[in-house]
Amino acid sequence: MTTYIIRRLLYTIPIVFGVLLLTFILFKVVPGDPAIQIAGKGASPQVIEEVRQEYGLSKPLFLSWDSQFLNHLKNALTFDFGRALDREQVIDKIKRGLGPSLAITIPMFLGILIISVGMSLFVAFARGTVWDVLVVVICVAGMSIPYLSFILFGQYFLAYKWWIFPVFFEPDLPLYKCAALPVLIGVAAGLGANLHFYRTVMLDEMRNDYVRTAFAKGLSTKRVLFKHVLKNAMVPIITRVTLTIPYLFLGSLLLERFFGIPGLGYLMVEATSSRDYFVINAMTYISAILFVIFNLLADICYALVDPRVSFE
Amino acid sequence: MNNQQNKTEMAPKGISLWQDGLRKPARRTSLWVGGLHRRKLAMASFVIIVVYFLLAGLIYVGEIFNWQWAAVKWSEQIGKQYQPPSAQHIFGTDIFGQSVFRKTLYGAKISLTVALCASFVSIAIGVPLGALAGYFRGIIDDIIVWIYSTLSSIPYILLILAFAVVLRDRTLFGHKLTGITSVYLAIGLTSWVGLCRLIRGEVIKHKERQYVLAARSYGCSNSRIIFRHLLPNVFHLVIIDFSIRFVAFIHAEVILSFLGLGEANRPSWGAMINDARIEMSRGVWWQMAAATLAIFFISLALNIFGDALRDCLDPKLRIQ
Numbered sequence: 001m002t003t004y005i006i007r008r009l010l011y012t013i014p015i016v017f018g019v020l021l022l023t024f025i026l027f028k029v030v031p032g033d034p035a036i037q038i039a040g041k042g043a044s045p046q047v048i049e050e051v052r053q054e055y056g057l058s059k060p061l062f063l064s065w066d067s068q069f070l071n072h073l074k075n076a077l078t079f080d081f082g083r084a085l086d087r088e089q090v091i092d093k094i095k096r097g098l099g100p101s102l103a104i105t106i107p108m109f110l111g112i113l114i115i116s117v118g119m120s121l122f123v124a125f126a127r128g129t130v131w132d133v134l135v136v137v138i139c140v141a142g143m144s145i146p147y148l149s150f151i152l153f154g155q156y157f158l159a160y161k162w163w164i165f166p167v168f169f170e171p172d173l174p175l176y177k178c179a180a181l182p183v184l185i186g187v188a189a190g191l192g193a194n195l196h197f198y199r200t201v202m203l204d205e206m207r208n209d210y211v212r213t214a215f216a217k218g219l220s221t222k223r224v225l226f227k228h229v230l231k232n233a234m235v236p237i238i239t240r241v242t243l244t245i246p247y248l249f250l251g252s253l254l255l256e257r258f259f260g261i262p263g264l265g266y267l268m269v270e271a272t273s274s275r276d277y278f279v280i281n282a283m284t285y286i287s288a289i290l291f292v293i294f295n296l297l298a299d300i301c302y303a304l305v306d307p308r309v310s311f312e
Numbered sequence: 313m314n315n316q317q318n319k320t321e322m323a324p325k326g327i328s329l330w331q332d333g334l335r336k337p338a339r340r341t342s343l344w345v346g347g348l349h350r351r352k353l354a355m356a357s358f359v360i361i362v363v364y365f366l367l368a369g370l371i372y373v374g375e376i377f378n379w380q381w382a383a384v385k386w387s388e389q390i391g392k393q394y395q396p397p398s399a400q401h402i403f404g405t406d407i408f409g410q411s412v413f414r415k416t417l418y419g420a421k422i423s424l425t426v427a428l429c430a431s432f433v434s435i436a437i438g439v440p441l442g443a444l445a446g447y448f449r450g451i452i453d454d455i456i457v458w459i460y461s462t463l464s465s466i467p468y469i470l471l472i473l474a475f476a477v478v479l480r481d482r483t484l485f486g487h488k489l490t491g492i493t494s495v496y497l498a499i500g501l502t503s504w505v506g507l508c509r510l511i512r513g514e515v516i517k518h519k520e521r522q523y524v525l526a527a528r529s530y531g532c533s534n535s536r537i538i539f540r541h542l543l544p545n546v547f548h549l550v551i552i553d554f555s556i557r558f559v560a561f562i563h564a565e566v567i568l569s570f571l572g573l574g575e576a577n578r579p580s581w582g583a584m585i586n587d588a589r590i591e592m593s594r595g596v597w598w599q600m601a602a603a604t605l606a607i608f609f610i611s612l613a614l615n616i617f618g619d620a621l622r623d624c625l626d627p628k629l630r631i632q
Contacts, residue, residue: 018462026478144559144611146566148585149604156592247467254567258589268470272477273572280474284466291465 001303008299012292019288024072027277027284033057034277038085055082081282085274090282093267100169101263103179104255105248108186113241115187116194121225123195124202135195142192150189151258154181169261182255194240201236205229234305242298246290354620360613367417368424386414386579394591397598404598406587415579416602422569422580423610426496427561431554433500438507439550443538445508446515456512460505471502472564476573491575495568499561507553514546548625555618559611566607581607 035052036043043051052058060067075081081090123135158181159167165181166173205211206229214224256265264283271279302309374384389409390401397404403412445456463471475498481490518524519542527541568574569582576583581603588600 014458015461015465018458019465022462022466026474030478030482140615141608141612144608144615146563146581146585146604146607146611148566148570148582149600149607152585152589152592152600153604156597160593253469254570268473269571272473275477277477280477284470284474287470288466291467295465 005296005300008296012296015292016289019285020073020076021069023076023281023284024069027281028068028072029061031275031277037275076285081285082278084271084278085276090278093279094264094282094286097262097264097267099263100175100261101256101265102248103175104182104186104261104263105252107179107183108190108252109244109248111183111187112190112194116191116198117230117237119195120198120202121230123199124206124229125221125225127203127206136199139192139196139199142189143196145189147189147254150185151254154185154188155258158184167259169259178259178261182252182259182261186252186255197240198233198237201233202229205233208232231305235302235309238298238301238305242294242301243291245294246287354617357613357617357620360609361617364420364424364610364613368421371418371421384418386410386418388414394594394596403602404596406599407591412584412599412602415584415599416581416606418579419581419584419603419606420610422492422575422578423562423565423607426492426499426565426574427558429492429496430499430503430561430564431558433497434504434507434557435550435554437501438504439511439543441504442508442511443515443543443546446512447519447534447538447542449516453512456508460508463502464505468502469564469567472498472568473571473573475502476568480573491577492565495565495574498568499564503557503561506557507550510549510553511546514549515542518542518545552618552622552625555614555621559614559618562607562610562614 033052035048035055035057038051038055056068056071059071062069064070079091084090084093119135123132126132155167159165166178169178210232211224211229214228219228253265253268255261256263257269260266267279268283270276271283371384373379374381387410390411391405391409393405393407393409395401395405395409401411401413403416406412406415441456441460445453466474476494479494479497481488482494523545524537524541527537532541565574565580566582566585569580570586572586574580574582584599584603588596588603591597591599
């Protein structure tokens with residue numbers, strides 16, 4: 001087990017290096033010299049030169065002990081992303097946005113997971129009946145409606161027209177009140193695709209012989225579904241769950257933008273419109289690191305739930 | 313329920329998997345499993361998809377030959393601003409008095425162009441790389457796997473956003489990337505990973521099959537084995553993947569246009585939704601509704617058709 005984890009950790013090194021190389025090329029090499037953008041319009045050549053010195057833009061790109069690429073690596077590994085275009089430290093911005101983002105995404109994530117796994121068990125058990133067909137139809141329809149439409153219509157009817165929820169984020173109100181509507185919309189929008197996926201997983205499991213044996217033994221439906229089927233379906237569920245967790249950090253980009261929630265998604269949208277490569281770079285890197293970590297955790301979890309998986 | 317019967321129904325000898333997938337099954341086995349013919353729903357979806365493509369194609373042709381029909385003349389002012397839907401204006405008018413219905417039709421062209429070009433970019437990268445990695449293995453495999461593991465460790469939407477921001481208004485080979493070009497490049501360059509992984513896995517499986525060994529014993533070159541023997545045998549995966557991914561591309565285009573990274577001067581569904589964001593508070597819902605319906609129908613049709621296509625082209629699923 002320990003050797004396996006160490007080997008997996010070693011395997012992540014080239015991936016992290018690749019991510020850093022990609023972010024370096026995307027945000028440092030391709031856009032060219034951002035000194036003029038940082039210094040602002042109409043800055044004197046002297047100021048631009050100072051900015052260039054401060055950000056190390058006059059150094060060679062690769063192939064030197066003090067090259068920009070090595071500095072990029074060093075900064076990323078120490079989580080020092082420098083300052084954004086508005087001169088604030090990028091890492092401070094990220095720390096500030098983390099709370100509101102998580103306040104929305106964690107309830108949303110848990111809501112989607114519990115509802116879709118629960119319903120998929122029920123639907124898989126009732127396959128071929130009217131309920132099954134109904135759920136599949138609703139899922140496919142839900143997958144076809146664009147995310148933006150869910151948000152806009154939800155905001156319009158539930159908040160603006162009927163006054164059930166506040167329309168925008170207000171710092172004075174308690175957080176759960178502001179977060180309720182985005183969470184509700186997020187769950188509704190995400191349910192279709194997830195339920196559809198878990199239904200397929202459960203149906204695959206239901207076909208197996210051990211399910212028939214369990215029913216033949218006279219076990220109750222509840223016991224077969226939750227004790228036998230759910231446990232065997234754990235591997236695909238874990239895969240999907242751990243791979244969506246890094247997205248939690250990002251928050252829901254669009255939800256935060258619509259409701260004016262000052263989270264990381266909002267930060268990202270702002271950064272794309274102002275072309276703040278420093279912020280985009282930091283966000284890309286951090287989410288990739290999280291992804292790598294959770295991937296590793298997923299692999300370890302497989303062995304915990306499924307004794308057939310070996311570490312060799 | 314009737315697993316036993318399905319298991320015995322294998323493809324007869326002398327029929328390719330393509331023919332088998334499309335042929336009419338001799339007897340009904342179950343309601344949901346079977347050839348394309350029985351799937352009326354899938355056929356209806358296919359008709360919807362064809363209608364959308366025809367529409368986009370007609371707009372293209374109309375623009376080239378300067379035909380003056382409605383969807384090409386989307387910028388014409390047909391009435392006062394913010395007219396609600398009526399018999400004259402099916403989806404009402406927008407802030408400039410332009411017909412929302414015409415804008416919706418025109419949006420089909422932008423969306424389908426982006427999704428189609430993005431698909432071609434991702435197939436052009438993903439299929440050859442996947443085949444090379446699976447066929448040669450060794451160091452080539454390691455490098456390609458490294459590239460796609462790196463790309464896939466960054467959340468998809470973030471990666472698309474990053475590429476779209478970086479590529480926008482940049483000059484590449486003397487060609488300025490404006491509007492939709494940067495959008496489909498961003499989507500295409502980031503979305504080949506899944507396809508590449510799929511093709512690689514399948515090629516590894518096929519590589520030791522007898523037809524490949526036979527081809528090698530005849531002295532076929534590696535490129536001939538890959539392109540004439542292996543790829544035709546795994547190509548159904550490309551088509552299935554294409555039909556499934558197309559929906560995601562359309563939705564990605566909508567999100568990018570909405571964030572202001574898409575086409576600026578011509579109407580697209582994402583831009584219409586972005587306009588609607590402000591208009592909704594004034595009770596102007598028709599622009600939003602029109603764009604939603606347009607996206608909904610093509611996505612629904614593609615989802616249903618993609619599922620049917622997978623069922624009939626993937627023999628492994630059918631035997632179960």
